[in-house]
Amino acid sequence: MRNSSKISNHRIFVVAIAIMIAARRLLPQTSQLLNPNSIFTRANTHAPSLSKHAHPSHPIPYLMPLISTRPTGTGDSKILTFDSSECGSLANLSVPQGVKLVINDKVKSYSPVNLPPSSSDSVSDSNSHTIELLVKPYPPVPSGGFGKFLCDLDVGETAPLIIKPDRQIHGSSNVTDRWEKVCLLGGGTGIAPLLQIARANLQDEDSKPEVIMVSVNRGDDVLMKPEIDALASAHPDRFKVHYLDTSEGSRGTPEFIRGAFRITPSTPIPQDDELMILICGSDGFVDYWAGGIVRDENNKKVQGTLRGVLAEIEELNAEHIYKF
Ligand SMILES: Cc1cc2nc3c(=O)[nH]c(=O)nc-3n(C[C@H](O)[C@H](O)[C@H](O)COP(=O)(O)OP(=O)(O)OC[C@H]3O[C@@H](n4cnc5c(N)ncnc54)[C@H](O)[C@@H]3O)c2cc1C
Incomplete structure (x- = not known):
């Protein structure tokens, strides 16, 4: 009897130590999200070790450390x-x-402005293992505040980020060497994914899209004006900006x-592979230019009807336009 009580006391002690160690590991994450200036009140429940086992398309966030921050100017x-x-x-x-x-359990999208590494990048090249996000801290509203959360992070703190699967744009994830003219229409931070697309097209010396x-x-x-002007x-x-x-x-x-x-009235109606207009910005921005994105019965975003300013250009149809 005495032996079995000793064993169970020992077990309780070991479990208590394990819980204390786990709690210490989670503490920086917890305090980060419980920051009184933050509107987030629940701790991130994903332990750092989980991120090591996650695949990029797996919906377990990586806790990515912030390594530097700079104002956009x-x-x-x-x-x-x-x-x-x-x-x-x-x-x-x-x-x-x-x-x-x-x-x-709430999710918001962000778009790296730097290009992902290519397989030829050296593993020791630290630049090839970074994600650069352009983030604007909008004054938070209830259930929002994600931009402010990111902008308030100190170097060394982490953000729970998921890498999204490839984006399908009219049936393909390819955005280089696909269209003759790539037109990018971005509002505010909506410029972020478009800048990455511009960079990808311009770095590819073999293909020559405008x-x-x-x-x-x-x-x-x-x-990002300095970067875009550069x-x-x-x-x-090959690259013009307005x-x-x-x-x-x-x-x-x-x-x-x-x-x-x-696009002039004398321009023949462009074929699908000649011209693509990619639009990214707030819901109101996308709605104004091309009609809103809608959700299907599975709550999946779909392109919706082409409306707005672009619908008034008769040379264009929905196949020439992609809304983020
Ligand atoms: C595909 C995609 C890519 C995106 N990429 C980026 C990115 O790279 N960088 C980035 O900062 N954001 C990006 N966003 C927007 C981002 O997902 C959030 O919507 C944005 O950070 C605002 O969230 P919040 O919680 O800070 O704002 P909230 O607290 O929810 O709202 C704060 C206030 O800002 C207004 N607001 C919210 N979103 C926008 C907006 N996009 N434009 C103008 N006003 C807005 C709200 O109406 C509200 O008044 C992207 C969105 C999508 C769909």
């Missing part, structure tokens, strides 16, 4: 660089790569799009 948005080396197999993921931030970007912003808060200087024959400032109440028109993307 305009407004309050930041470029946040996360160490993605734990994910291991990010090499050769197709562009645009996407990640999801998962907190309290890339035209329209960046829509209010006032001086033009996100790309335009480096590829003057900035549209909507602060004075001016909104884009069909004429503006015709001019920027050079």
Whole structure:
């Protein structure tokens, strides 16, 4: 009897020590999400060790450490660089790569602006194992605040991120060497995935698509302008950028799009592989330009009917447009 009580006391002691060690490991994550300035009140329940066993397409978040942060130079948005080396197999993921931030079972999408590593990148090259996110800290609303959460992270803290599976754009995940003219229409932080697509097309010396970007912003808060202008200087024959400032109440028109993307009434109706317009921005932004994205009976996002400004350009049809 005495022996069995000793054994059970010993077991209780061992279990208590194990719980204390596990709690200490989780503490930085817990305190991060319980920060009084944060609207998140529940601890992340995914222990760091779980991330080691997750596949990039598996819905268990990686706890990616923030390794550096810098302001974009305009407004309050930041470029946040996360160490993605734990994910291991990010090499050769197709562009645009996407990640999801998962907190309290709520999820929001973010888009790396840097290119994923290629298989030729050395494992020792630390630049090839990072994810750079352009993030704007919108003043949080209830159940939101994800942008502020990311922007408030200190170097060394982690964010629970999932690597999204490849994005299918009209039946294929390929965005390079596919269309003759790639037109990118981004509002605010919506420019992030479009910049990655521009970079992927321009770095590919073998294919020569023309890339035209329209960046829509209010006032001086033009996100990633230095980086975009640098790309335009480096590829003057293949990359053109137009900035549209909507602060004075001016909104884009069909004429503006015709001019920027050079679609004229005398242009023959483009074939699918000639021209693609990729649109990314807030729901209101996408709705204004091309009609809203809708959800099907499985709550999956589908493109919805083409409406808005682009629907007024008769040379275009839904096959020429993709809404993020
Ligand atoms: C495919 C995809 C890629 C995205 N990539 C990025 C990215 O790279 N970087 C990034 O910062 N965001 C990106 N977003 C937007 C991101 O997912 C969040 O919607 C955004 O961070 C706002 O969330 P929040 O919780 O901070 O805002 P909330 O707290 O929910 O809202 C705060 C306020 O901001 C307004 N707001 C919310 N979202 C937007 C928006 N997108 N534009 C303008 N106003 C808004 C709300 O109406 C509200 O008034 C992307 C979205 C999608 C669908």
